[in-house]
Amino acid sequence: MSESFSSYPMLTDDIYHAIGYVTEYPECTYTDNYEEFPLIIDGINGSASSFNGKIRDSRCAWYPDTRNLKVTKKCRLTSxxxxxxxxxxxxxxxTLGVALRWISSKSDERGIIPIGALVRTDSTKEFQIEAVFDKGTLKGSLKLQTVLYLxxxxKATPAESHFAHQSGVILGILDQAELFIDGNGSIFPIVTIDEPGKSLWQVYYNESCDPLQDGFDSENVEIRLNRAHPNFDALRIDASISESPLFLEVISSALMVIVESAKESLGEDWNTTLSGDGYQSGSIAEAINYFVTRLQWDVSSPVNLAQSIKDFFEKNS
Amino acid sequence: MDWIELKKDSAQAAFDEYFINRKIDPAPQFAELRNDLCMLFDNALSDIGITSEEISQKNNSYQLDLLFGIKLYSTLNEKYGMNVRYAATDGIWRYISVCVVPDLVEKRYGLEHPDRFWKKPKRLWLRVLWWYIYLSWQGSEEETYNVLKDNSTDEILQLVDRCGRGGYRVDLCRTLMRKNSELDPGERRKNQIFRKMLVLNTARVQVLEPELSSGGNKGYVDSLYEYFQK
Incomplete structure (x- = not known):
């Protein structure tokens, strides 16, 4: 789980497997009247070392506005x-360190919590991770990454001079999770509407928004599926996308419209967006950058874009 | 406080209406907030010793931003339950800016700057003030004022605009603001040290976490400053 290209060695997949890193799903709790109550992580998608899920309270008393959130878990390296x-x-x-990095991008805050240290003579080492977030601090989702840092x-020997030498440098990610705090955790803002006589689907794109600043959310971008359309049932929106070729076609086409609209409104900021500069966290431009750099969508022409979006969903659904 | 969120298109419509008839008619639960903010605004003007017509003269606009900003921050937090979660909700600020105290935003910026009322989330004047004070907070109004008193509107822009990927590192921002306050004001302005430190920081945090470096945030901020002294 290396983070990015760098001039010094970082955690590679081979080393990651060799160190025998084991972790478990975190336990989430909150405090109500001096008593601690468990929260459930619903709809877990992925494994303990990389997953997302939505936080739910069976007592229906937990709200991020009024209650805190405590996250605990154990992790272990065997070698x-x-x-x-x-x-x-x-x-x-x-000496290496293990830390918990947290990001709540919708509340514009992030932080890092040191957990423990590792030296060469350590063989099996276990860490207990604990983080408490005050009420009123988290919004949208909470991304958690257990990171390895210098x-x-x-004192490096001459043969070791190629290693990172600045303390605080992040050398790799050991595990990551995203806990959805608000909303349904959907990656794309998709809603259903009820408009008889209108098309099966449409894209809303706020022409007056600033894609460098404004959020990739339903205020500015929305894929609208029309319940009143005769073919709505054929979309089978409750099935997985792989079981619904029509839904896949609609989503692919809608995303193409969104990318093209963003390109239009970004104008000369398009190239800086592609290179990952100049935009706010959570913005439309950041989403576009993600599509292009992480999902490998080809924006060199409308034809290539349409094809690469469809290829992406064909391969990943 | 039962906050109201205003979507962008509604905010634009409300702003256009205010532009035409100057009518201010917030929901009943905002009446007290309006009174408080108007009073804090007037107090800030009288503390500086200016009228609202003189805001744009000299460094008055920054002094107003600072004095009003600190009181706005404390009052919103202590009396109305503002917190980071609400403060990061653009719609809440749009409502306050366009429906509760549009006259105050107008006095500060005029009506030719829709960015400050509703258009650009990170430029909404009241939102910017809250975050400027939050990211600079030193434990008390007095300490915070002391750390910010020699700044200018450029520092507000530089600090609040550079949210960075994922969000602000709040303790780092506060350490930066303290460090900046310890520098000679003349040297700061001449060499644009603050802006340079922030730009260097943006590059460095791509690979490291300041808080985890030796010396922690303070040592890290000192190293940012020293980089430009070579």
Whole structure:
């Protein structure tokens, strides 16, 4: 789970597998009148080391406005020594750290919580992770990443001079999760409407929005499916997208309209968007950058864009 | 407080209406908030010793932003339950800006800047003030004022505009603001040190977490400053 290209060694998939990293799904609780209550993570999608899910309270008393959120979990490395020395990611006498990075991009806040340290002589090492978020601080979703970082570079031998040497540098992600706090956790803003006589689907794109600043959310961008249309049932929106070729076609076409609309309104900011600069977190431009860089959509022409979006859904649904 | 969120198109319509008839008619639960904000605004003007016609002269606009901003921040938080979650909700600020105190935004910016009323989320004047104070907060109004008193509107823009991917690192922002206040005001302005430190920070946080570096946020901020002293 390496983070990005860098000039020094980072955690590779091979090293990640070799260190025997094991984690579990986090436990979420909240405090009500000095008593702690469990929360449920619903609709888990993925494994303990990479998943998303929605937080739900069986007592219906937890709201992010009025209650805190405590997240705890354990994680373990069985062969930490592999991280050190020539074949690792830090010099033999360096100290690595494990930390929990959290991001609540809709509330414009992020932070990092140091958890513990690792040195070469550690074999099996277990960490207890705990984070408490005050009421009124989280919005949208809470992204959690357990990261490995350079705590102390130590004294590198000449052969180890290629390792990162600045303390605080992030060397890799051990696990990641996204807990949805508000809303349904849907990646795309899709709603159903009831408009007899109108088309099966339409795209709303707010022409007056600033795609560099304004959010990729239903205030500015929305895919609207018309319940009143005779073919609505054929969309089978409750089935998975792989079981509904019509739904796949609609979503692919709608996303193409969104990307093309954003391109139009971005104008000369289009290229900076593609290079990952100049936009706000959660903005339409950030979503476009994600489509292009992470999902590999080809924006070189409308034909290529349509094809690459369809290919993406064919492969991933 | 039962906040109201205003969508962008509704905010534009409300702003257009205010533009024509100057009518201010907030929902009943906002009447007290309106009174409070108008009073805080007037108090800030009288503390600076100016009238609303003199806001745009000299450094008055920053002094108003600072004095009014600190009181706005404290009053909204303590009396009306404002928190980060609400403060990050654009629709809430659009409602306050366009329906509760559009006259105050007008006095500060005139009506030719819809960005400050409803158009650009990160430029809404009242939202900007709240976040400027929140990201600079030093534990009390007095301490915060002391750290910000020699700044200008440029620092507000630089700080609040650079949210960064994922959001603000709040403790880092507060450490940066303290460091900036310790520098000579003349040198700061001449060399644009604050802006340079923020630009360098944006590059560095791509690969490291300041809080995890040796010396923590303070050591990290010192290193940002020292980089430009070589």
């Amino acid at each position: 930490a020594y592999i991280l050190f020395g020539l074949n690792g990611i830090a010099s033999s006498n360096a 705590k102390d570079p130590g």
